[in-house]
Amino acid sequence: MSGLPLAGWWDGGDGILLPPNVMGAVDRAAIAAGTPGTTLMERAGRAVARVITGQVPPQPVTVLCGPGNNGGDGYVAARVLAEAGWPVRVLSLVDPLELRGDAAWARSTWSGPIERADTDLGTAGLLVDALFGSGLARDLDGPAQALVRAMAATGRPIIAVDVPSGVDAGSGAVRGAAARAAVTVTFCRARPGHVLLPGRELVGQLVVADIGIADQIVGQHDVGLRVNAPARWRSRLPTRTTTSHKYTHGHAVVVGGPSHATGACRLAARAALRSGAGLVTVACAPDAVASYAATTAAVMTRVVDDRGALGRLLADDRISAVLIGPAAGVGDRTLDAVACAVSRPGTTVLDADALTSIAAAPVASRPKLHERCVMTPHDGEFARLFSFTGDRLTRARAAAAQAGCVVLLKGADTVVAAPDGRASIQPLAPAALATAGTGDVLAGIVLGLAAQRMPVYEAACAATWLHAAAAQGRAGLIADDLPDRLGTVLAAAEAQPLPEDVA
Numbered sequence: 001m002s003g004l005p006l007a008g009w010w011d012g013g014d015g016i017l018l019p020p021n022v023m024g025a026v027d028r029a030a031i032a033a034g035t036p037g038t039t040l041m042e043r044a045g046r047a048v049a050r051v052i053t054g055q056v057p058p059q060p061v062t063v064l065c066g067p068g069n070n071g072g073d074g075y076v077a078a079r080v081l082a083e084a085g086w087p088v089r090v091l092s093l094v095d096p097l098e099l100r101g102d103a104a105w106a107r108s109t110w111s112g113p114i115e116r117a118d119t120d121l122g123t124a125g126l127l128v129d130a131l132f133g134s135g136l137a138r139d140l141d142g143p144a145q146a147l148v149r150a151m152a153a154t155g156r157p158i159i160a161v162d163v164p165s166g167v168d169a170g171s172g173a174v175r176g177a178a179a180r181a182a183v184t185v186t187f188c189r190a191r192p193g194h195v196l197l198p199g200r201e202l203v204g205q206l207v208v209a210d211i212g213i214a215d216q217i218v219g220q221h222d223v224g225l226r227v228n229a230p231a232r233w234r235s236r237l238p239t240r241t242t243t244s245h246k247y248t249h250g251h252a253v254v255v256g257g258p259s260h261a262t263g264a265c266r267l268a269a270r271a272a273l274r275s276g277a278g279l280v281t282v283a284c285a286p287d288a289v290a291s292y293a294a295t296t297a298a299v300m301t302r303v304v305d306d307r308g309a310l311g312r313l314l315a316d317d318r319i320s321a322v323l324i325g326p327a328a329g330v331g332d333r334t335l336d337a338v339a340c341a342v343s344r345p346g347t348t349v350l351d352a353d354a355l356t357s358i359a360a361a362p363v364a365s366r367p368k369l370h371e372r373c374v375m376t377p378h379d380g381e382f383a384r385l386f387s388f389t390g391d392r393l394t395r396a397r398a399a400a401a402q403a404g405c406v407v408l409l410k411g412a413d414t415v416v417a418a419p420d421g422r423a424s425i426q427p428l429a430p431a432a433l434a435t436a437g438t439g440d441v442l443a444g445i446v447l448g449l450a451a452q453r454m455p456v457y458e459a460a461c462a463a464t465w466l467h468a469a470a471a472q473g474r475a476g477l478i479a480d481d482l483p484d485r486l487g488t489v490l491a492a493a494e495a496q497p498l499p500e501d502v503a
Contacts, residue, residue: 017225018189020134020169030213037102045076047209060087060124066131067094072103074130091117119150133162134169140176152179160184171391172199195425197413224422230496238452249278250320250451256284257327262291264326268444274486275448321451325351326440339367347450351376351443359384373405418457430471437479442467
């Protein structure tokens with residue numbers, strides 16, 4: 001691989017994600033503010049060349065240029081590499097004389113030959129993919145698709161400009177074909193498609209290059225999308241002081257299910273404790289008390305055999321968060337518990353059977369949720385609750401707006417969305433989490449943080465990151481392992497430096 005990294009990724013920077021249409025508006029605003037488009041293109045192409053020369057020794061390189069500004073970036077990179085003494089071959093997918101605007105200018109600065117691209121990519125050890133960038137609006141077909149497939153078939157390291165050609169920069173979807181890059185160099189800020197699957201697995205190492213667009217311009221176009229990382233919520237994590245007592249850090253309640261299915265609630269309750277909740281109570285039927293009481297000594301139990309008993313328990317204003325769902329059972333009893341919980345102050349976390357019970361109920365009789373609620377569906381549960389289609393980010397944001405609450409859409413690229421439009425994408429979720437009970441642990445972490453009065457959206461984002469971090473780096477993981485790792489990963493999150501802007 002000539003020294004190009006495949007295992008690395010992106011550290012997130014300030015974490016702002018700009019969808020393709022928003023990035024286009026940012027470019028136009030920068031040009032209107034006095035930076036010519038040709039200057040931005042020159043800086044972008046030089047950034048690509050700089051990444052290449054900084055990672056590998058001089059060697060033959062083939063630059064594949066497309067019909068738009070992505071191709072223009074490629075022409076600049078080719079010129080800079082050639083000026084540095086690299087052997088450079090340029091292939092164009094279209095007649096170079098057809099280029100317009102800034103791309104035509106960039107082509108004019110390249111003095112070497114330009115060959116018409118075909119599927120014979122020669123023997124160069126390195127390929128630069130400057131065919132299609134964030135502006136791609138349709139599936140690749142014909143010669144373009146064949147060329148991208150030919151790139152992939154070479155097995156050689158590819159440097160992608162902006163985004164691997166064929167990856168939708170907004171959704172991460174593959175549009176016709178895409179070749180996996182060793183490194184992707186994008187500009188100003190990352191796009192959602194760099195983080196969402198399957199795009200994330202095709203990006204390789206992501207480098208976000210500064211091309212001189214002011215942070216003020218980015219801020220004016222910020223639509224509230226972020227990569228999930230401690231910098232986003234670290235300042236909101238609960239902290240203990242010398243004057244703290246257990247009620248300072250909240251009383252969390254897990255509504256338990258039948259006696260033969262206590263494992264899920266026990267996992268959630270333990271995770272809530274390990275997340276810092278001052279007290280955790282499992283509200284359960286009389287025949288389940290012994291099972292809960294015999295496992296985690298620090299978890300309290302309370303007999304709740306009907307809605308009236310649950311209402312009396314939740315009337316205690318020291319109870320700051322409630323979780324309903326893990327092995328709770330599907331039906332009216334669980335639906336009644338949801339209605340009781342959401343009618344009181346504090347946070348309600350809805351998972352598993354609570355979501356299925358809501359989905360099974362007529363829309364008119366479903367409990368009305370609000371901004372202090374968190375739903376934690378996986379894709380199957382989401383499909384039963386909502387009719388939205390499209391990529392995960394779009395679906396989660398639409399669902400949060402419709403439901404009026406935070407939606408944590410679980411998966412290998414978990415999305416946390418708030419009803420006000422903010423959303424965060426978890427970039428790296430270990431495959432080890434694909435085992436029974438890990439979702440119950442995640443719900444318990446959300447519960448534990450929210451019980452300590454961490455803002456609901458930030459609590460869901462933090463829980464998602466902590467959950468993934470706790471699963472890193474060990475084979476044979478089971479859900480029972482995760483709660484006891486939370487202390488270590490919480491300490492790691494708290495040690496992260498705080499940026500000036502953690503919005």
